[in-house]
Amino acid sequence: MIRDSASSSAEDEPETTITVALGERSYPIVIGEDLISATGRWISATVPNARCAIVSDKTVAALHLAPLKASLDEAKLYLGEAIVTPGEASKSFPVLATLSERLLELGVERGDCVVAFGGGVVGDLAGFAASILRRGVRLVQIPTTLLAQVDSSVGGKTGIDMPQGKNLIGAFYQPALVLADTNVLDTLTPRDFRCGYAEVAKYGLLGDAEFFAWLEQDWSDIFTGLGGARRRAIETSCRAKGAVVAEDEREESGARALLNLGHTFGHALEAYAGYSDRLLHGEAIAIGMRLAFTFSFEQGLCPADDAARVKRHFEAVGLPTKIADLLGEIPTAEQLLRLMAQDKKVKGGKLVLILVRGVGAAFVEPDIDPARLTQFLEKECKGR
Structure with missing residues (x-):
C-alpha cells in the first residue's frame, strides 16, 4: 500500500530531494523552482564529466531550451x-532511428548523458535511445509536464x-537524475495540466x-499553484512511485503493476484513437480508472459510493469519464477487447486487470x- 499523504512540502526549502532506492542504480528526484537554470550544477554533481546532448520537442524548445x-x-x-515533433506519433521506430543518428553525430560517448527535456513522449523516446546508444549511455530526465x-x-x-499497442517496444532503463522544475508547469495548457492531474x-x-480525500478538497489549489499544494502533490506522487519502483523495479512481484490502474482500458482507447489529439494519455487514463472502479463495483468488489466519487471528482476537474467522451467514432466492445489483448500484463492469453476494493485499495486480478x-x-460503449 502507498501511504505518503502526510508528507507535505517544506516550503522554506528551495527544493526537495527524493531518492529512488535501487542499490548501485539509486538516483535522486529533485523537485523545486528554477531548476532548469541550475542543470549544469546538478549534472556535474551527479554525473561528473558527462557531456550532455539534449532531446526535446519543438514546443518545449521554444519555451525553455535557452536557459x-x-x-x-x-x-x-x-x-x-535533437528536436523532435511534439505528440505521441514521435514514439516510433522511424523517429527513434533519426534521433539515434543525430546523437551519434553529436559525438555522444558511453560516459556522456542524454538529457530528456520534455513531456512523457520525449522522456520515453529519449530514454529508449539512451538505453540502446552504444549499448547504454547515461540518462537525465527533466520532465516539463505534470504528467x-x-x-x-x-x-x-x-x-x-x-x-498493436502502446509502449510495446522498450526497456527498463533508470535515469541518473530527475529534475522536476515546478515553474515550467505554468506554461502548460489547461488540457495538458488536467492530463497530468489524472496521474496524480x-x-x-x-x-x-x-491523499485522494485531500485532492477532492484542495485540487483547485494544485491547478492554480496557490500555496504549497502543487508541490505537495508532486512530492507525494514521486515518493509513492519511487517506493513502488524500489520494491518491484521490473514488475516481477506484482507491486508495480498496481501503477497501471486504469491503463489497460486507457491504452486500448488511446490506440483506437490513433494516439492523436482525439484523446490524450491522461484523459484515457481518467476514463480507464473510472471504468476500473465501475467494473469493480459491478463485480461486487467495490462500494458504489467509491465508484461514484471517482466519476464525480474527474468530472469536477474537467476530465472525461466515459468512452462516449471520445471525440469522433466510438469503438465497439470487440475492438477494445482486441486492443486490450495486446496489454503487457496479459499472461497465458489471459487478461490481467488492476481492480479495486475501494478508494486506496487496488489489487491485481x-x-x-x-x-x-x-x-x-x-x-459502456453504448454510453449507458
Whole structure:
C-alpha cells in the first residue's frame, strides 16, 4: 500500500530531494523552482564529466531550451540538441532511428548523458535511445509536464509505440537524475495540466485514500499553484512511485503493476484513437480508472459510493469519464477487447486487470471472466 499523504512540502526549502532506492542504480528526484537554470550544477554533481546532448520537442524548445543550454554551456557540458515533433506519433521506430543518428553525430560517448527535456513522449523516446546508444549511455530526465513529473520520468520505463499497442517496444532503463522544475508547469495548457492531474489522482486511488480525500478538497489549489499544494502533490506522487519502483523495479512481484490502474482500458482507447489529439494519455487514463472502479463495483468488489466519487471528482476537474467522451467514432466492445489483448500484463492469453476494493485499495486480478468484461464494455460503449 502507498501511504505518503502526510508528507507535505517544506516550503522554506528551495527544493526537495527524493531518492529512488535501487542499490548501485539509486538516483535522486529533485523537485523545486528554477531548476532548469541550475542543470549544469546538478549534472556535474551527479554525473561528473558527462557531456550532455539534449532531446526535446519543438514546443518545449521554444519555451525553455535557452536557459537549459546556457546552464550546460556555463558548466562546459553542452554537446548539442535533437528536436523532435511534439505528440505521441514521435514514439516510433522511424523517429527513434533519426534521433539515434543525430546523437551519434553529436559525438555522444558511453560516459556522456542524454538529457530528456520534455513531456512523457520525449522522456520515453529519449530514454529508449539512451538505453540502446552504444549499448547504454547515461540518462537525465527533466520532465516539463505534470504528467511526466509525477509518472513517466520516474521508474525507468522507456519505449515506443506500435500499431498493436502502446509502449510495446522498450526497456527498463533508470535515469541518473530527475529534475522536476515546478515553474515550467505554468506554461502548460489547461488540457495538458488536467492530463497530468489524472496521474496524480491515480496514486490516491490505488493506495492512499487520505491523499485522494485531500485532492477532492484542495485540487483547485494544485491547478492554480496557490500555496504549497502543487508541490505537495508532486512530492507525494514521486515518493509513492519511487517506493513502488524500489520494491518491484521490473514488475516481477506484482507491486508495480498496481501503477497501471486504469491503463489497460486507457491504452486500448488511446490506440483506437490513433494516439492523436482525439484523446490524450491522461484523459484515457481518467476514463480507464473510472471504468476500473465501475467494473469493480459491478463485480461486487467495490462500494458504489467509491465508484461514484471517482466519476464525480474527474468530472469536477474537467476530465472525461466515459468512452462516449471520445471525440469522433466510438469503438465497439470487440475492438477494445482486441486492443486490450495486446496489454503487457496479459499472461497465458489471459487478461490481467488492476481492480479495486475501494478508494486506496487496488489489487491485481489475474483471472478476468471474458464474458463479464465483454458485457460490461458493450454497455459502456453504448454510453449507458
